[in-house]
Amino acid sequence: MPTYDYQCDACGHEMELFQGINDPVKKKCPECGKLKLRRLFGSGAAIVFKGSGFYQTDYRSDSYKKAAKADNKPSESKSDSGKGDAKASKKSKGKD
Template identity: 70%
Template sequence: MPTYDYICDACGHEFEAFEPITSTAQNVCPACKEVKLRRKIGPGAAILFKGSGFYQTDYRSDSYKKAAKADSTSSASSTGGGDSSKPSSSPPASSSNSSSGSSNGTT
């Protein structure tokens, strides 16, 4: 249900009313009881995004876009064709040593 803003032209009393969209506008001021109440035209409903992250339609500053682009290019260049941060021979070598048992030099 939307929230409507009302103002009284007689006494200047302003308030908000939480009413169904199908209801008729109020016309009697609750403060002075005059029939001078009118509904103000508001800015409309606010948009709420629930959850994490941003949407493609969000407006981002140019500095943020440049930083994100620089970050993505630096992470892409560090991974290159393969993952250079992990040696490719270490995991297979340790698993082959543990499976043979006597090849560890404990004979």
């Protein structure tokens, strides 16, 4: 259920009210009792993420990101060793 902001035009009282979307708009000010209360424009239906697990489960950890980068990088030792073996085999064929 969203939280709505209200303000009284008669006394200037401001308040937040936690009510359902289909609930009627309040008109009577709880401070002065006049029917001058109006609902202010705002987000109203904001999503609030609560709990300790939200950030831990919905976003990748730094260790995961580092491991993913390491997996995606072409390793220089494998490519260099492959080229060296090919050159060595050509040289050995030429000497025989």
